[in-house]
Amino acid sequence: MASLDALPHLADDALFLTDGGLETTLVFHQGVELPCFAAFVLLDDEPGRAALRTYFAPYLKLAAEHRTGLVIDTPTWRANPDWGSELGYAPEALDAANRTAVAFARELRDELPDGVPAVVDGVVGPRGDGYVAEKLMTAKEAAEYHGRQLQVFAEAGADMASAITMTYAEEAEGIVAAAEQAGLPVAISFTVETDGRLPSGQSLPAAIAQVDTATDAAAAYFMVNCAHPTHFERVLEQDGAWRERIRGIRANASRMSHAELDEAEQLDDGNPAELGAEYRELRERLPGLAVVGGCCGTDHRHVAAIRDALAR
Numbered sequence: 001m002a003s004l005d006a007l008p009h010l011a012d013d014a015l016f017l018t019d020g021g022l023e024t025t026l027v028f029h030q031g032v033e034l035p036c037f038a039a040f041v042l043l044d045d046e047p048g049r050a051a052l053r054t055y056f057a058p059y060l061k062l063a064a065e066h067r068t069g070l071v072i073d074t075p076t077w078r079a080n081p082d083w084g085s086e087l088g089y090a091p092e093a094l095d096a097a098n099r100t101a102v103a104f105a106r107e108l109r110d111e112l113p114d115g116v117p118a119v120v121d122g123v124v125g126p127r128g129d130g131y132v133a134e135k136l137m138t139a140k141e142a143a144e145y146h147g148r149q150l151q152v153f154a155e156a157g158a159d160m161a162s163a164i165t166m167t168y169a170e171e172a173e174g175i176v177a178a179a180e181q182a183g184l185p186v187a188i189s190f191t192v193e194t195d196g197r198l199p200s201g202q203s204l205p206a207a208i209a210q211v212d213t214a215t216d217a218a219a220a221y222f223m224v225n226c227a228h229p230t231h232f233e234r235v236l237e238q239d240g241a242w243r244e245r246i247r248g249i250r251a252n253a254s255r256m257s258h259a260e261l262d263e264a265e266q267l268d269d270g271n272p273a274e275l276g277a278e279y280r281e282l283r284e285r286l287p288g289l290a291v292v293g294g295c296c297g298t299d300h301r302h303v304a305a306i307r308d309a310l311a312r
Helices: 022-029 040-044 046-066 081-086 091-110 139-156 169-182 204-215 241-245 258-263 272-285 300-311
Strands: 069-073 118-124 160-166 186-190 221-225 246-251 291-294
Touching (some): 040 091, 046 069, 046 300, 081 091, 091 139, 118 139, 186 204, 204 221, 204 241, 291 300
Parallel strands (some): 160 186, 186 221, 221 246, 246 291
16 A cells, blocks of 8 residues: 555644535535536536536635645545446446546646645545445455445545545445555545434444454544534544544534435535534544545535634
8 A cells, every 4th residue: 555654634733624515515506416416427528527626616725825735535426336327337437437537636736836735535435325324235345346446546646545424334444455455545434323323323433443453454544524513522522542543524514414414405504613613622532633624515614614713
């Protein structure tokens, strides 16, 4: 696997931003239609690319103005075999889409001024929905399933990969193994329900411990995403080395549950300043927190508020 020393956001004093809720911003703010909630399809034509550039522009500006590091995600959360097939992408076309996504993220990085560190991150999404633990696989099956996408990311020049919105530990285990095989550092981001547990019912500490034990702690770090801070803040009160493995948070703007969000017809974008203050409280429990951004309902306003709160 590539050396973790090459990832600047693993430094002790690092603060790196991510973007916010890509899909919810595109749909609710930019009026873009996303079949199956898949953003990678926008890379197929210039209007779609323009929509993605419009989306990423304020995050690039935020990082440049404040000289803050930036993790630039590929819009590939749905670019896996099951979702690709449903969208009409043959395996070779899906490979091409993932390569194009990495090239697009590298182009965005080139727009940043010198001295602003940035990481191109190949995003892997769950085989299933992302809100429920479904289409369950063994770790071996998950490694085989996600391995091709991770290999394409590595060959296309991604700096790392992130598995976002993981709902159960075995899929995460397989992704770590496949990333190691591809020579690509990988972060694992679990989502949790309002009770702080994964959709599978497993606790967050147990899931992190299971993945680390099964993979000899090969993941670069862990994250939590697609949940409001109030959903998991009490979990972080529990002691244990597992907390030191969490270096990233990408929270939702809304306090609603996954089921409620799934049924929502209007965007709940919460309160950016309030969310920033909640991140400041989270960092008191997570001294290693270095990667911060948003998920459903958030946009550049929320990420700016988070940056300001942590800078203070």
